[in-house]
Amino acid sequence: MSPASAAGDSGNPALPASPAALASPAEAADALRRSVARQFGRSLHIRTLDTGSCAACEQEIRLLTAPHYDLHRLGFFFTPAPRHADLLMVTGPMIRAFDIAARKTYEAMPGPKLVVATGACALGGVYQPDAFTHGTVGETLPVDVWIPGCPPSPLALLHGLLVAVDRLAAKVRDLTFTRSGGDR
Amino acid sequence: MPLWFARGLRRGVVTTRYPARPDPSAAELPTPPAFRPDALTRELADRLSLVCPSWALTRNGDVLIFDAGACTACGRCREAAPGAVTASGEFELAATDPAHLVKRIPLLGEGP
Numbered sequence: 229m230s231p232a233s234a235a236g237d238s239g240n241p242a243l244p245a246s247p248a249a250l251a252s253p254a255e256a257a258d259a260l261r262r263s264v265a266r267q268f269g270r271s272l273h274i275r276t277l278d279t280g281s282c283a284a285c286e287q288e289i290r291l292l293t294a295p296h297y298d299l300h301r302l303g304f305f306f307t308p309a310p311r312h313a314d315l316l317m318v319t320g321p322m323i324r325a326f327d328i329a330a331r332k333t334y335e336a337m338p339g340p341k342l343v344v345a346t347g348a349c350a351l352g353g354v355y356q357p358d359a360f361t362h363g364t365v366g367e368t369l370p371v372d373v374w375i376p377g378c379p380p381s382p383l384a385l386l387h388g389l390l391v392a393v394d395r396l397a398a399k400v401r402d403l404t405f406t407r408s409g410g411d412r
Numbered sequence: 413m414p415l416w417f418a419r420g421l422r423r424g425v426v427t428t429r430y431p432a433r434p435d436p437s438a439a440e441l442p443t444p445p446a447f448r449p450d451a452l453t454r455e456l457a458d459r460l461s462l463v464c465p466s467w468a469l470t471r472n473g474d475v476l477i478f479d480a481g482a483c484t485a486c487g488r489c490r491e492a493a494p495g496a497v498t499a500s501g502e503f504e505l506a507a508t509d510p511a512h513l514v515k516r517i518p519l520l521g522e523g524p
Contacts, residue, residue: 295426353481374508377484381441383437386430401512405445406447406517
């Protein structure tokens with residue numbers, strides 16, 4: 229944020245407290261992460277990266293810009309260049325032949341930046357690690373948010389993007405995927 | 413005034429209100445399974461882990477380990493054991509740590 233706009237937003241909750249006011253480095257890191265998420269919550273540019281997916285994830289990502297989901301109303305935009313992107317949306321099982329390209333794409337993005345692993349392949353589901361694939365995106369890139377699904381529906385993608393910018397809470401941690409006999 | 417504008421006004425807004433309100437189409441999405449621990453035997457857990465095509469289900473002792481990140485919501489476990497497995501209906505599954513997606517389902521405890 230430029231000094232001029234910072235002065236205009238006096239008392240901006242997005243700005244972290246001064247480092248002296250924070251007790252520990254972990255607390256400072258958390259405050260910084262939250263302030264970055266708040267900045268991104270207003271406008272975020274997404275670059276998609278296909279690392280060997282079947283294109284079903286791309287099809288669902290493409291639907292986000294359709295009138296029914298209308299991604300732009302939430303301040304998210306797609307950009308064709310990693311140099312303009314804040315968030316890298318990675319699909320596919322991260323084939324080993326793509327290592328250099330994935331790293332170059334990540335390094336070309338200006339910081340701060342987020343990485344979202346999208347789909348079951350990217351989360352280690354469909355392909356086991358072998359000579360051709362890593363089997364998961366986390367092996368090559370530092371992933372911030374993981375979106376399951378094969379493919380993840382546009383609603384699931386929306387939820388994942390809003391989790392990435394701290395506008396919605398990730399609730400999967402509290403789900404048990406069990407159901408007692410009385411239900412249903 | 414073009415007719416499509418009046419028609420759009422009459423039919424209402426087509427865009428989902430998703431983050432603010434639930435989307436009606438979410439009920440039709442394929443979702444990962446939910447298990448009934450009181451109906452899951454070891455033998456059934458082994459059968460389910462063989463049926464799963466994406467290595468989302470493994471049995472470890474008396475616990476069925478379910479990786480919701482690896483699950484493709486194909487429904488084969490539901491078909492194999494309709495009494496013990498149902499659709500969970502959960503689609504908001506984004507996680508900030510992949511460990512949050514790995515669930516431990518307790519089994520009934522009786523051997524085959």
